Amino acid sequence: xxxxxxxxxxxxxxxxxxxxxxxxxxxxxxxxxxxxxxxxxxxxxxxxxxxxxxxxxxxxxxxxxxxxxxxxxxxxxxxxxxxxxxxxxxxxxxxxxxxxxxxxxxxxxxxxxxxxxxxxxxxxxxxxxxxxxxxxxxxxxxxxxxxxxxxxxxxxxxxxxxxxxxxxxxxxxxxxxxxxxxxxxxxxxxxxxxxxxxxxxxxxxxxxxxxxxxxxxxxxxxxxxxxxxxxxxxxxxxxxxxxxxxxxxxxxxxxxxxxxxxxxxxxxxxxxxxxxxxxxxxxxxxxxxxxxxxxxxxxxxxxxxxxxxxxxxxxxxxxxxxxxxxxxxxxxxxxxxxxxxxxxxxxxxxxxxxxxxxxxxxxxxxxxxxxxxxxxxxxxxxxxxxxxxxxxxxxxxxxxxxxx
Amino acid sequence: xxxxxxxxxxxxxxxxxxxxxxxxxxxxxxxxxxxxxxxxxxxxxxxxxxxxxxxxxxxxxxxxxxxxxxxxxxxxxxxxxxxxxxxxxxxxxxxxxxxxxxxxxxxxxxxxxxxxxxxxxxxxxxxxxxxxxxxxxxxxxxxxxxxxxxxxxxxxxxxxxxxxxxxxxxxxxxxxxxxxxxxxxxxxxxxxxxxxxxxxxxxxxxxxxxxxx
Numbered sequence: 001x002x003x004x005x006x007x008x009x010x011x012x013x014x015x016x017x018x019x020x021x022x023x024x025x026x027x028x029x030x031x032x033x034x035x036x037x038x039x040x041x042x043x044x045x046x047x048x049x050x051x052x053x054x055x056x057x058x059x060x061x062x063x064x065x066x067x068x069x070x071x072x073x074x075x076x077x078x079x080x081x082x083x084x085x086x087x088x089x090x091x092x093x094x095x096x097x098x099x100x101x102x103x104x105x106x107x108x109x110x111x112x113x114x115x116x117x118x119x120x121x122x123x124x125x126x127x128x129x130x131x132x133x134x135x136x137x138x139x140x141x142x143x144x145x146x147x148x149x150x151x152x153x154x155x156x157x158x159x160x161x162x163x164x165x166x167x168x169x170x171x172x173x174x175x176x177x178x179x180x181x182x183x184x185x186x187x188x189x190x191x192x193x194x195x196x197x198x199x200x201x202x203x204x205x206x207x208x209x210x211x212x213x214x215x216x217x218x219x220x221x222x223x224x225x226x227x228x229x230x231x232x233x234x235x236x237x238x239x240x241x242x243x244x245x246x247x248x249x250x251x252x253x254x255x256x257x258x259x260x261x262x263x264x265x266x267x268x269x270x271x272x273x274x275x276x277x278x279x280x281x282x283x284x285x286x287x288x289x290x291x292x293x294x295x296x297x298x299x300x301x302x303x304x305x306x307x308x309x310x311x312x313x314x315x316x317x318x319x320x321x322x323x324x325x326x327x328x329x330x331x332x333x334x335x336x337x338x339x340x341x342x343x344x345x346x347x348x349x350x351x352x353x354x355x356x357x358x359x360x361x362x363x364x365x366x367x368x369x370x371x372x373x374x375x376x377x378x379x380x381x382x383x384x385x386x387x388x389x390x391x392x393x394x395x396x397x398x399x400x401x402x403x404x
Numbered sequence: 405x406x407x408x409x410x411x412x413x414x415x416x417x418x419x420x421x422x423x424x425x426x427x428x429x430x431x432x433x434x435x436x437x438x439x440x441x442x443x444x445x446x447x448x449x450x451x452x453x454x455x456x457x458x459x460x461x462x463x464x465x466x467x468x469x470x471x472x473x474x475x476x477x478x479x480x481x482x483x484x485x486x487x488x489x490x491x492x493x494x495x496x497x498x499x500x501x502x503x504x505x506x507x508x509x510x511x512x513x514x515x516x517x518x519x520x521x522x523x524x525x526x527x528x529x530x531x532x533x534x535x536x537x538x539x540x541x542x543x544x545x546x547x548x549x550x551x552x553x554x555x556x557x558x559x560x561x562x563x564x565x566x567x568x569x570x571x572x573x574x575x576x577x578x579x580x581x582x583x584x585x586x587x588x589x590x591x592x593x594x595x596x597x598x599x600x601x602x603x604x605x606x607x608x609x610x611x612x613x614x615x616x617x
Binding site: 329331332350351354355356357359360361362363364365366380383384386387388390391392394 | 432454456462465466468469470471472473474475476477478483486487488491492
């Protein structure tokens with residue numbers, strides 16, 4: 001734990017350590033800081049410098065530097081894709097897909113996963129210290145976009161000496177970054193796997209995010225975004241935001257199957273507002289455990305970035321223009337029960353890619369697990385990703401994993 | 405259903421082999437109604453094509469992608485309109501046209517998307533089909549067309565003569581055609597169309613848009 005963490009001092013306040021800021025400065029991951037002489041030009045027009053990206057890597061970069069795969073994480077994900085999480089102690093969030101002998105085989109590929117710009121796991125974000133004021137950025141942090149996140153990742157890839165990524169892979173907001181990589185830096189991306197994502201945020205998506213942000217900002221502990229300076233944490237607000245969002249990650253059927261109307265540790269209703277139902281208890285747990293690993297302002301900024309995402313708008317309102325002349329090979333994946341980023345959103349991407357005759361695979365995986373399916377045990381997803389990756393790698397002449 | 409059942413493995417190979425012979429080395433190919441990707445795999449192995457597939461059945465699409473083929477889930481009647489002109493060297497429709505809702509529009513799209521179009525189809529003019537209809541008075545069922553009329557995916561069956569008429573109607577210039585009999589043998593090109601239409605079980609047409617000739 002970083003000894004300078006705020007939030008551990010003020011008497012009378014919640015004295016639980018602010019673990020998220022502990023990872024925010026400095027992280028246990030690798031990190032690279034780009035100096036003031038190399039500012040990042042943000043879409044909002046501001047310059048950000050210096051800035052840091054924290055990242056994890058797995059496997060070995062080959063001599064030709066041709067086997068690198070960039071994993072882009074989702075809204076509340078982080079760089080710990082295939083290792084035990086330093087805060088929660090849980091396995092990496094995509095160990096089903098990434099690892100030795102997995103569809104993205106770290107015995108074959110050099111896997112890089114950065115924490116996004118605006119995140120709170122070591123990359124520069126609102127919980128980081130603004131060097132100009134020596135205080136946490138808070139709401140002084142510039143509003144960033146998915147494009148900014150990707151441009152920051154380009155710096156990291158340059159720093160690692162990689163000219164062209166073999167693949168960029170991500171689900172949900174990670175998928176948006178994949179699309180942005182292909183659109184802005186297509187020449188540096190051989191293959192792209194956007195999963196359970198969309199080329200723009202729908203009105204419904206924005207609406208849910210707004211509920212979450214308002215919950216955070218309605219918590220008095222949020223203190224106009226200056227909670228870190230005051231050693232406070234808007235736990236309740238952020239937990240409610242997480243609870244609401246979590247519902248959108250599941251499906252009605254999944255919730256019903258998992259919880260039904262089952263009561264939590266009781267035989268009858270309590271005639272009160274305690275968590276009578278298992279589903280309430282589950283959501284409360286999701287909310288409270290999230291607060292321990294995530295910064296509330298990061299949540300505001302990152303949800304905003306996804307709301308602003310509209311790839312077609314960046315290209316004259318014609319999505320196909322984003323991919324014109326692309327040489328990237330695409331594998332688009334959606335899930336039948338995902339109502340947050342439904343299949344029709346993936347089909348719009350496919351349609352745009354067809355319009356430029358791009359090399360594309362598109363699969364819809366039949367599942368009732370909802371949006372979260374991309375993180376879960378979905379053999380069809382694994383088979384498709386593995387088949388796509390291996391066929392592409394064979395064409396690119398990337399050696400198979402040694403000893404497997 | 406676009407994915408036509410292919411009851412006789414041997415015969416499907418025969419028309420696939422002929423298509424593979426028609427396609428140029430390293431060509432860009434779109435296989436519409438690609439099923440399990442058998443033809444795409446063959447073209448990839450023998451002609452190193454840059455191949456893409458379109459298939460309506462989700463499980464077949466996923467199987468193709470798991471094999472490393474570039475295949476998308478989609479519907480020929482609806483989704484071909486998305487592709488730009490001359491995006492492919494060959495647009496192939498293998499034993500699928502009879503299962504589309506609008507064969508004419510599909511063929512026009514094939515001729516637009518591909519510099520050349522290759523279409524194979526079961527011949528409803530085959531003597532066995534004719535005889536069964538004549539003698540039993542019921543919709544004919546053969547090894548090639550095994551389904552009952554009410555659960556068949558085939559909405560628009562045609563004869564070789566019918567297809568030749570459609571080619572004229574959409575200004576398709578037929579560069580080559582091949583007709584196979586029941587044993588998978590190719591009938592002589594010199595035999596009259598009427599005879600081919602009587603003896604052929606399956607036909608393959610290689611075409612291009614007449615205007616571009």
